[in-house]
Amino acid sequence: MRKPLDPTELSAALENVHRAGIPGLFAEVRDSDEVWRGAAGVADVVTGRPVTADMRHRVGSITKTFTAAAVLQQVESGRIGLDAPIGRYLPKLVPGERGDVITVRMLLDHTSGLAEYLPYAYPSLKALPVVADTGPQSLDDHRLTRFDPAELIEMGVTAPAVGTPGGTPGVYSNTNYLLLGELLEEVTGTTAEQYITRNVIERAGLRDTELPTGPYVDGPHSQLYEAWFGMIDPPRDYSVYDMSWVGPAAALISTVSDLNRFFGMLLAGEIVGPSSLAQMRRTVPVISQEGRTIDYGLGLHPMQGPGQDIYWGHGGMVWGGGALAMTRADGKRQMAVAVNLQRWHRLDSSGKPQPHPIDDALAALYRVAMSD
Template identity: 65%
Template sequence: MDHETPAPSRLDPAALQAALDGLHDAGMPGVFAEVGVGGDVWQGASGVADTETGRPVTPDMRHRVGSITKTFVAAAVLQQVEQGRIGLDAPIGEQLPDLVPGERGRRVTVRMLLNHTSGFAEYIPYAFPSIQGAPWDVSAQSLDDYRFRACDPAELIALGLAAPSPAEPGGTPGVYSNTNYLLLGRLLEKVTGAPAEEYVAEHVVAPAGLRHTAFPTGPHVEGPHARMYEGLWGTLEPPRDYSVYDMSWDMAGAGLVSTVADLNRFFGKLLAGEVVGAAALAEMRRTVPVVALDGSTIEYGLGLEKLTIPGCGTFWGNRGTVWGAGTMSFTREDGGRRMSAAINLMRWSKPDASGQPQPHPIDGAIKVLYQRALCG
């Protein structure tokens, strides 16, 4: 009897698994990912979710996705722009005069918050004072002290606005700041009458069909998940578990919990114009250079990062980190190739005498994962 030969997959499972194994071998406790090419989907994992018990990571685990949250919040803001309730180029002081009064409120627009050109300083070093200063002279004292602290976003915003401004409003390159997205969270609350997290859940997460994505309601991650280990630039040896943490210190900027499958689904729908309309999506993809928290310069739109890989194409998505957890999610411009991956160790590199992180095998292994997942 004749058997039809199946068409070859455009995915190379062995090469993808080898990339995950290489990242684990380089020192990452656990890594898991989903890669899709057209209708073909591969999921894989390597390493452990718990360094004490050896419990393995699995691809379906939920994970704190950090600043990927910003894309969800940006989409929610753009929905309100589409409805005429928020003006992209309107001064933020018109809507939030108590939080951003005076000249700054008149000069900084909603767009500047979305693409990090507001000039507002990052509040996080002031919320966690023990991490201020040179990377070799920090401690985890405030991380430990504030593990269960319930934070008021208005107080955190005030810390950022009181700090020295790193740039002029509207200037480029922009300077990445979580202060911007806490303000956007308050803006959503002002115009919708609902907490930002509730609005995003009902109008972005649910319509996209994301079944495992939610803002946490307490310090624990619900459902199967890995422990999340923080190295704090080599000051924590061994790295410390911060998987139980009150995320109110950056809920609107980095609070979401999701899965790699949900993230791929979300960015696919966003780029297909199913979360916001074509005009709003075009605004999201208007990029400016932005200096990221690690000092690198990225191309950033309205909650979206543009990643160009020579020979592979242009990808859109975002990256995120919180204490102990890192996530990356990118989808090719035409939607034809996508990758989301999660790791459970952050700030693994020790600084040199000048304060620059020293090269670490993990860095090279992550580049290999990007290349194989996004380029084949």
């Protein structure tokens, strides 16, 4: 027999993450019609202003699920071929042989072999993924930089390839999703942001979700604190930031309630059709930005919950902020969590991130949230 959500247990687990070192976090857990929302800690370490569960938040790469859904809508309409070469649509952005062999699907599931543009756009991050040899200076340099997506894409396309198109494991790269944004603009005649807003965000009835055009988060929100592996001490606030550096790959602002609503509707076949949803859940091995191999579909990835339950969703990180949204395969149990600190791990003498109590506290929160 299913046990009801335990507000005391959930609140305690949330508070433990705060005590482990996250300034503030908030979450929503749903089980069918039952809903729990909670918050712990502060939205501003200077004033002590508390976080609340309804705050708007930069949710990073969760944006990719929205962009993937928009692309698959266009696949359903016949304007985009899922296995068509990207060069058919964007020959100037992906020229030559690679444009002929890299397909739309390969962009969606990160098997294109295209490199990440970020270390080229942010010179102090040039050593990524070897974080010990990076520095956070570029984060400040580009607070208000308005990037041209075509220039960022060119950085990724002209960089040395990280794999063979269609080969596995794939390598996670924001270049893929900037290209998908340009693809949406090419076939719809409107910007990716406008198309996603009208056909994904508004279609799902999300009232507190947007792809921002400026550097500010409108409405109640938390400051966002970036530690960059202990190199920024104390962590610095990056809540005011121009998000053109990631656009349709990771710029979304949302709430934990809106994220649960979106993933619930997506997995119920209400954003894309059943055949598109089945394609989104076809996974391949992909090397994440943290260097782990994960199973990744088309803008979705699975995570195993307690027992044998499979959850589908996405996580996301920006400078100072992060979120995770997961929905059980049957759609009944959901969890969305947002945190206002990133890269809290310090590095050991070999340059590897050390374990941190926050990791265990978050894992415990996820277990409580997903256990029924």
